[in-house]
Amino acid sequence: LAKTTQPISMDSYEGQEVNITCSHNNIATNDYITWYQQFPSQGPRFIIQGYKTKVTNEVASLFIPADRKSSTLSLPRVSLSDTAVYYCLVRNAGNNRKLIWGLGTSLAVNP
């Protein structure tokens, strides 16, 4: 399973766009990139998942370059309620038996 690396923490202000980049140099051909959000004392919540290029949903966008060795989660116009820890994971489609969690990014959104 590919190891991921992401910034430990980020600060932002309400209304700004936040981009969190994750490195996954050893990603395999049938790996998917998945992002989760976690609030204190709550279970991780799925945000978005992608394989290549760009994926967008009502919450975020995920940008994946052609070599797939990194990905960027983009949160448009963040609010105070987006303050949370964001985890990037690489999920193997053919063997979805465990997820290895790296150090997430603690995002603080300030007024």
Place this chain on the structure above:
Amino acid sequence: AAGVIQSPRHLIKEKRETATLKCYPIPRHDTVYWYQQGPGQDPQFLISFYEKMQSDKGSIPDRFSAQQFSDYHSELNMSSLELGDSALYFCASSSLTLNTEAFFGQGTRLTVV
């Protein structure tokens, strides 16, 4: 939509006692995972089951055991509890067949005193 249900939500036990945590996965999901998350730490993978068979094992202590039953619910049994076992325990489920992401329950907060 149905989500992953965990019970109990909170549990307080004394040292050396036993605890049983339950997880009810999303219907038709074939994989269940258990994670432990200590204060300020990232989730640590404990064990997973695919179609009721143990599929992967992580950093699960020998004092812990888990199983998945015929109705697909899973239980994590923890014996000889130690203070260090105090943590949030999450269960997640996914469908390998449908290639879904993992959906997490709200967790059980175990406090060992």
